[in-house]
Amino acid sequence: MKKIFLNLGRQPIANSFLSSISRNSIKSEYFYNLNISFDTKTFLVSIKKPVNPKIQYTDKYAHRASESKTMQKAFRSSAIKLQKKFNPKYIMEIGSNDGVFLKNFLKKSVIAVEPCKNLAEITKNKFRTYPNFWNKKLSKKILKEYPKIDLIFSANTISHIPNLKETFEAILNVISNKGVLVIEDPSLSSVIKTNSYDQFYDEHVYVFSALAIKNIVKKYNLRLFDAEKISTHGGSLRYFICKNNSTYKNTNRLNKILSDEKKIGLNNFKTFVQFAKRVKTSKRKLVSLLKKLKKNNKKIISYGATYKSTTVFNYCKIDTKYFHYVTDTTFNKQGKFTPGTHIPIISPEIGFNDSVDYAFLGAWNFKKEILNKEKNFIDRGGKFITHVPKVKILRK
Numbered sequence: 001m002k003k004i005f006l007n008l009g010r011q012p013i014a015n016s017f018l019s020s021i022s023r024n025s026i027k028s029e030y031f032y033n034l035n036i037s038f039d040t041k042t043f044l045v046s047i048k049k050p051v052n053p054k055i056q057y058t059d060k061y062a063h064r065a066s067e068s069k070t071m072q073k074a075f076r077s078s079a080i081k082l083q084k085k086f087n088p089k090y091i092m093e094i095g096s097n098d099g100v101f102l103k104n105f106l107k108k109s110v111i112a113v114e115p116c117k118n119l120a121e122i123t124k125n126k127f128r129t130y131p132n133f134w135n136k137k138l139s140k141k142i143l144k145e146y147p148k149i150d151l152i153f154s155a156n157t158i159s160h161i162p163n164l165k166e167t168f169e170a171i172l173n174v175i176s177n178k179g180v181l182v183i184e185d186p187s188l189s190s191v192i193k194t195n196s197y198d199q200f201y202d203e204h205v206y207v208f209s210a211l212a213i214k215n216i217v218k219k220y221n222l223r224l225f226d227a228e229k230i231s232t233h234g235g236s237l238r239y240f241i242c243k244n245n246s247t248y249k250n251t252n253r254l255n256k257i258l259s260d261e262k263k264i265g266l267n268n269f270k271t272f273v274q275f276a277k278r279v280k281t282s283k284r285k286l287v288s289l290l291k292k293l294k295k296n297n298k299k300i301i302s303y304g305a306t307y308k309s310t311t312v313f314n315y316c317k318i319d320t321k322y323f324h325y326v327t328d329t330t331f332n333k334q335g336k337f338t339p340g341t342h343i344p345i346i347s348p349e350i351g352f353n354d355s356v357d358y359a360f361l362g363a364w365n366f367k368k369e370i371l372n373k374e375k376n377f378i379d380r381g382g383k384f385i386t387h388v389p390k391v392k393i394l395r396k
């Protein structure tokens with residue numbers, strides 16, 4: 001049974017940055033209700049009513065995975081590790097974005113699947129790219145051109161696909177007998193521990209736990225045999241999944257992760273009810289801090305036009321009343337406006353200057369990288385604000 005524990009209100013598509021704030025474009029903004037539920041049987045946490053993927057993954061998709069040095073390094077090191085561990089002949093990535101992971105492999109053994117045409121365009125000359133949604137139809141098409149695949153990788157994508165049955169059945173079609181499916185996604189335990197409710201937005205249909213993944217893949221003749229904690233996106237899990245009858249043995253570190261998840265109650269609805277209370281407190285504290293700073297005539301901006309910020313801004317009703325603008329390094333977000341709250345987005349070269357007193361860390365998951373990069377801002381007395389794990393002004 002699915003039980004709702006969190007209501008994050010009316011939300012726009014996190015990635016629908018507006019080109020203008022004319023009356024017409026504001027009128028045509030799409031909103032949906034962001035309610036999060038817990039399935040008492042499988043322990044799966046999901047958006048109660050997901051948005052249609054065709055509205056989300058368009059030829060204007062804004063996120064570029066290689067925008068951060070941290071992610072470039074993380075994907076490179078994953079690629080090297082996986083190559084060494086499984087020595088795969090063919091590798092396929094579901095949701096290959098701008099190719100930041102696949103570029104680390106030999107061109108001829110690589111298959112990319114990316115439904116956003118603008119992203120597929122970037123990689124199509126580098127390796128075989130299918131500009132399609134992942135489903136059984138595509139899996140059959142791929143099988144006509146390639147043998148079965150030894151390593152299927154998917155980072156920050158499986159959690160985005162509403163139809164898990166179709167997803168895993170399609171994977172089962174193409175995976176070789178000794179093949180491994182490696183999935184990376186933000187982990188539910190990190191979200192609960194760090195109160196990062198902004199990991200919930202339209203694209204994150206699911207925030208997985210190992211407990212839930214174990215139960216879900218079992219339904220499709222697959223088996224979770226290993227899992228590993230990784231630091232990306234504020235705390236993620238990397239899951240290793242094989243065919244049910246494959247020879248891979250379940251690892252001790254998987255058992256440890258599963259038992260830790262039980263200890264913090266990821267199999268218990270009560271945990272999520274308590275989390276929802278902490279989310280309300282976080283909202284109250286953030287708004288009150290911003291109000292206080294504004295009263296003292298401070299200039300506040302937001303750093304990183306993340307999808308996560310869309311949830312925070314719309315849930316907390318934060319707009320140009322508080323933030324002058326948002327800075328972001330991604331070229332195709334610059335000159336646009338944040339979804340729902342219509343705050344202008346500009347490049348950090350223009351906006352991150354001496355006039356800024358406070359910067360809200362929209363990209364809090366890159367805190368280390370950003371604090372390192374912005375030493376001058378901090379040295380001259382500029383301050384960062386975060387809401388993860390608690391609302392606070394960061395001290396040096």
Ligand code: JHZ
Nearest residue numbers: 063067068156203304305306307308328329330363366
């Ligand atoms: P970032 C995206 O979420 C969307 P977002 C997606 N749904 C997903 O699952 C996760 O990623 C993985 C900018 N930036 O990656 C670049 C700076 O301006 O945390 C990005 O626009 N300066 C696929 O959007 C944004 O911040 C910097 O120094 O919540 C970061 O977005 C750095 C480091 C980043 O995820």
